[in-house]
Amino acid sequence: MERIYNFSAGPAVLPREVLEQASDELMNWHGCGMSVMEMSHRGKEFTSILEAAEADLRTLMAIPANYKVLFLQGGATLQFAQVPMNLLAGGSADYIVTGDWSKKACKEAGHYGTVRQVVTTEADGFTSFPTWSGLDLNPDAAYLHLCTNETIRGVEVLDFDSLPTAVPLVADMSSHILSRPMEVSRFGLIYAGAQKNIGPAGVCLVLIRDDLLGKAAVGTPTLLDYAVQAENHSMLNTPPTFSIYMAGLVFKWLIRQGGLAAMEQVNIKKAGLLYDVITRTGFYHNPVQPAFRSRMNVPFTLRDPSLDETFLAQARQHGILQIKGHKSVGGMRASIYNAMPLEGVQALADFMADFEQKHG
Amino acid sequence: MERIYNFSAGPAVLPREVLEQASDELMNWHGCGMSVMEMSHRGKEFTSILEAAEADLRTLMAIPANYKVLFLQGGATLQFAQVPMNLLAGGSADYIVTGDWSKKACKEAGHYGTVRQVVTTEADGFTSFPTWSGLDLNPDAAYLHLCTNETIRGVEVLDFDSLPTAVPLVADMSSHILSRPMEVSRFGLIYAGAQKNIGPAGVCLVLIRDDLLGKAAVGTPTLLDYAVQAENHSMLNTPPTFSIYMAGLVFKWLIRQGGLAAMEQVNIKKAGLLYDVITRTGFYHNPVQPAFRSRMNVPFTLRDPSLDETFLAQARQHGILQIKGHKSVGGMRASIYNAMPLEGVQALADFMADFEQKHG
Numbered sequence: 106m107e108r109i110y111n112f113s114a115g116p117a118v119l120p121r122e123v124l125e126q127a128s129d130e131l132m133n134w135h136g137c138g139m140s141v142m143e144m145s146h147r148g149k150e151f152t153s154i155l156e157a158a159e160a161d162l163r164t165l166m167a168i169p170a171n172y173k174v175l176f177l178q179g180g181a182t183l184q185f186a187q188v189p190m191n192l193l194a195g196g197s198a199d200y201i202v203t204g205d206w207s208k209k210a211c212k213e214a215g216h217y218g219t220v221r222q223v224v225t226t227e228a229d230g231f232t233s234f235p236t237w238s239g240l241d242l243n244p245d246a247a248y249l250h251l252c253t254n255e256t257i258r259g260v261e262v263l264d265f266d267s268l269p270t271a272v273p274l275v276a277d278m279s280s281h282i283l284s285r286p287m288e289v290s291r292f293g294l295i296y297a298g299a300q301k302n303i304g305p306a307g308v309c310l311v312l313i314r315d316d317l318l319g320k321a322a323v324g325t326p327t328l329l330d331y332a333v334q335a336e337n338h339s340m341l342n343t344p345p346t347f348s349i350y351m352a353g354l355v356f357k358w359l360i361r362q363g364g365l366a367a368m369e370q371v372n373i374k375k376a377g378l379l380y381d382v383i384t385r386t387g388f389y390h391n392p393v394q395p396a397f398r399s400r401m402n403v404p405f406t407l408r409d410p411s412l413d414e415t416f417l418a419q420a421r422q423h424g425i426l427q428i429k430g431h432k433s434v435g436g437m438r439a440s441i442y443n444a445m446p447l448e449g450v451q452a453l454a455d456f457m458a459d460f461e462q463k464h465g
Numbered sequence: 466m467e468r469i470y471n472f473s474a475g476p477a478v479l480p481r482e483v484l485e486q487a488s489d490e491l492m493n494w495h496g497c498g499m500s501v502m503e504m505s506h507r508g509k510e511f512t513s514i515l516e517a518a519e520a521d522l523r524t525l526m527a528i529p530a531n532y533k534v535l536f537l538q539g540g541a542t543l544q545f546a547q548v549p550m551n552l553l554a555g556g557s558a559d560y561i562v563t564g565d566w567s568k569k570a571c572k573e574a575g576h577y578g579t580v581r582q583v584v585t586t587e588a589d590g591f592t593s594f595p596t597w598s599g600l601d602l603n604p605d606a607a608y609l610h611l612c613t614n615e616t617i618r619g620v621e622v623l624d625f626d627s628l629p630t631a632v633p634l635v636a637d638m639s640s641h642i643l644s645r646p647m648e649v650s651r652f653g654l655i656y657a658g659a660q661k662n663i664g665p666a667g668v669c670l671v672l673i674r675d676d677l678l679g680k681a682a683v684g685t686p687t688l689l690d691y692a693v694q695a696e697n698h699s700m701l702n703t704p705p706t707f708s709i710y711m712a713g714l715v716f717k718w719l720i721r722q723g724g725l726a727a728m729e730q731v732n733i734k735k736a737g738l739l740y741d742v743i744t745r746t747g748f749y750h751n752p753v754q755p756a757f758r759s760r761m762n763v764p765f766t767l768r769d770p771s772l773d774e775t776f777l778a779q780a781r782q783h784g785i786l787q788i789k790g791h792k793s794v795g796g797m798r799a800s801i802y803n804a805m806p807l808e809g810v811q812a813l814a815d816f817m818a819d820f821e822q823k824h825g
Contacts, residue, residue, distance in 0.1 A: 109498035113505040116706055124492050124500055131488040132481075138469035138786065140484055142665035142711070145473045145787055178538040178667070179688055182702035186686030216684055300703050305502035307538070307667040307705030324576055324684060326546030328539055342542035343660050345667030345705060346476055351502070426498065427505055 110449035113427035114256050114402060114440040115280065115301040123354045123444075141350045146343050154346075155339070158353030165359055168289050168312060173335040175311040176349050180298040181206070181279045184309060185213035187329045188250065188275055188294065193218040194320040196247035199272070201240075204231045204255025205433065206277060214250070217322065221246075231258040233394040237269055248273045248293055254281035254399055256301070257431045259391070259438070261399035265291055273317060281401045282310070283359060283443060285369035293317050302401070302442045304352035307345040359443065368443050375441050375450040376400040382454050388461045406436030412464055413437075423456050425449075470809035473787035474616050474762060474800040475640065475661040483714045483804075501710045506703050514706075515699070518713030525719055528649050528672060533695040535671040536709050540658040541566070541639045544669060545573035547689045548610065548635055548654065553578040554680040556607035559632070561600075564591045564615025565793065566637060574610070577682065581606075591618040593754040597629055608633045608653055614641035614759055616661070617791045619751070619798070621759035625651055633677060641761045642670070643719060643803060645729035653677050662761070662802045664712035667705040719803065728803050735801045735810040736760040742814050748821045766796030772824055773797075783816050785809075 111118040134141050137150050144151045159174045168174065179187070188210075189198060195218065200211035202225035214220045223242060224235045242249065249269065253276045254261040261281060265288060268274060273293025282297040289295065294313045300306035311331065318332040327333055333341055362368060380398060383389040383405045391398065391405045407413060413436065420428055430436040441450050471478040494501050497510050504511045519534045528534065539547070548570075549558060555578065560571035562585035574580045583602060584595045602609065609629065613636045614621040621641060625648060628634060633653025642657040649655065654673045660666035671691065678692040687693055693701055722728060740758060743749040743765045751758065751765045767773060773796065780788055790796040801810055 107493075107498060111499050111503055113503065113508075116503055116506060116703060118503050119500065121492075124502075128488055128491040131491060132484050133467075138467060138784070139471050140479065142484075143471055143473065143476055143478050146476060146666070148473075148787065178540075178543075178705075180538075180702045183538075183686060183688045186688070190686075213687055216686075298703065300706075305707050306506070306703045307708055326543060326550075326576075326689075327573060328543045328546070329686075342540045343476060343658065343666045345538075345708070346660075347665050347707065348667055348705070424498070427508065 107424070109424040109426050110445070110452055111427050112425065112439045112441065112445070112453070114431070114438060115298070116306045117301050117440055117442050118444045119304070119351070120355065120358045120444045123351070123358050126354055127351060142347045144346065146340055146346050151346055154350050154353055155344075158349055158356060161353065161356035161360060165283065165356055165365055166287065166289055171315045172289060172312050173315065173318070175313065175331065175334050176339040176344055176352075177309045177311055177334065178307065178345055180306070180309050181277055181296060182209070183329070184277070184296040184311070185210040186217065188296070189214040189217035189220070190325045190329060191321045191331050192275070192294070192317060193247050193322065196245070197221060197243060199223045199243050199246045199249045201235065201249070201251040202227065203234055204252060204260055205257045206255055206279075207250070207252035210250060210252065210277060230392060231255065231260060232392045232397075234260060234262050234397050237267055242269060242271065244271050246272045248275045250275045252277040254278065254401055256280040256402050256440070257404070257434060258393065259399040259402040259404045260393055260397045261401065263396070273314070281399070283365060283368070284372050284401055286365045299348060299352055301440070304355050305348050308348040308352060371447060372400045372441070372443070375445065375447055376403065378450050378454040379403045379439055379441070382457045386461065386465065388465045389457065401442055402438060402440050404430055404434055404436060404438040406430070410435070415464070416460060419460060420456060423452060425453050425456060428453075467784070469784040469786045470805070470812055471787050472785065472799045472801065472805070472813070474791070474798060475658070476666050477661050477800055477802050478804045479664070479711070480715065480718045480804045483711070483718050486714055487711060502707045504706065506700055506706055511706055514710050514713055518709055518716060521713065521716035521720060525643065525716055525725055526647065526649055531675045532649060532672050533675065533678070533691075535673065535691065535694050536699040536704055536712070537669045537671055537694065538667065538705055540666070540669050541637055541656060542569070543689070544637070544656040544671070545570040546577065548656070549574040549577035549580070550685045550689060551681045551691050552635070552654070552677060553607050553682065556605070557581060557603060559583045559603050559606045559609045561595065561609070561611040562587065563594055564612060564620055565617045566615055566639075567610070567612035570610060570612065570637060590752060591615065591620060592752045592757070594620060594622050594757050597627055602629060602631065604631050606632045608635045610635045612637040614638065614761055616640040616762050616800070617764070617794060618753065619759040619762040619764045620753055620757045621761065623756070633674070641759070643725060643728070644732050644761055646725045659708060659712055661800070664715050665708050668708040668712060731807060732760045732801070732803070735805065735807055736763065738810050738814040739763045739799055739801070742817045742821075746821065746825065748825045749817065761802055762798060762800050764790055764794055764796060764798040766790070770795070775824070776820060779820060780816060783812060785813055785816060788813075
């Protein structure tokens, strides 16, 4: 089989050029006689890889100088604990619950101190993001946590201008980081598991504003103390070197594509192709309020769920894979991260239209 | 440059065949149209990779059925905290300090409860392992922690028969796991960062006896609770999929080499070649007591340290790389894990003999 169109929510498709380069360099990186996987993390070769990855990410995201860039382990799930361990400092935190991931983050944080669930949109099926006016936010909270793109239900905050500014914002951006320009300075801390829009699983990106460092609670494992990791340039111990290398290749690829403004234009186009097919008739359905429909994760159901298996089987014949919806939602989900080419989304949209015509 | 002989202490050399296979499969694993890095961790492809890795490891190490095999993140350094978080259960633990790593483990554990440093060999420069008779061990300790191979000083416990049995043993085996047959049932818990003798950095192996599960302290991050990870087959969240795949390829390679008994014979031979050169005259020196000289990490100094730079430069010309000693010890260190071929060690031994002849 040729390479296919892979709509997995994560780990997810990577740019073909990046995989080709990784394959070419796998045995012998830049003529040094070693694979990246074999390099001492303290040696000049890997140091150059790490430094380039950070520099390229800073360029792409225009990260202000007063933010540290950390390459950590444990994914977003470990951040659910690491954030309150490092930031609560005996205070209270506010959580906005808009989907399965922010709900988990809120629950985990509760083990570390006072955590308030300010609002949840669960009653309406996690299909929107709350409006900020009228929310009972704590002006003295250590931070306000939100997930700016909920991978499972496909709910995205597209407008950052309206975000509150009274307390540091902590955002789980795992599934839409790098999908468009984002003003880092609106946030105190941004975290993102790599395996959606950054690179392979095994590395988790954390951007943290300087003034939030150094508040870790007693009992925080040394490896999970942001301040210690910042001091050690993410190398208190051996970092996930190959995953960082791959992320670095993805950053260079994004720069070659024209950066995040260019990616945003493609991502708008890609999402539009799918939502157009989904909303055209009642054959497909997406329950998310239009203003919050994610450009990265497009879940949809078929009006007639008995067609699901046929849809999946025929999709596979068209080289369209990993499109089954999350088990908690059912139906389908097309994750269309940066690395999914426009042709792949076009192929899916065409297949969906064709399938509707035959079975509608 | 051709591929070289890489004596790094970790991340370290990987078997050439394994890298070749990884390179061949990088774009398209077994014809599925995806890279391993792009697969959903819940899909049948990756599930088969994870299951094969565990099954092959169980075969190689003859792991009893009442032990769980976990593929975690954060390296041995996170285990320094995770072990006491999970096992102390309000009790006390004993630590044997025989080098830099067990010292760090002991210090970190102290944040989580009562930890006794039973003995330290630091006064003699970490050059031996204490004899067990006469040690003031706590018969009620939750566990007794030791590092069975100290990577930096090259101190290895070669005789497991004399290990105490009164309380569960917890062993950091990062730098010699899989180097020879080891009786897993002597230990309550074994942990090992992958980047020495298992595979690339980013995954940490934990073997844990069933009865030690389920004792995690309040405040242990859910991801770091061994019981939760055991229930979820190491997939509470996205595991480091590519690192696990690579570890699985290494396990299959070890099986093809004849398993751990065969590896032990080669490893004895490899270590012998180096210690023979080191001890033959006074030109080179290794301070470790002969009974505890590591087969995996062979540190040595030159009688005349002013020759160090010349040694390193000429070694490089012979394709011998990453042999500089740890900064806390100086001199040289040859890490000769499973993947270092006998020819590589022979090349180093020949070079050392030749260098001695020219400069001795």
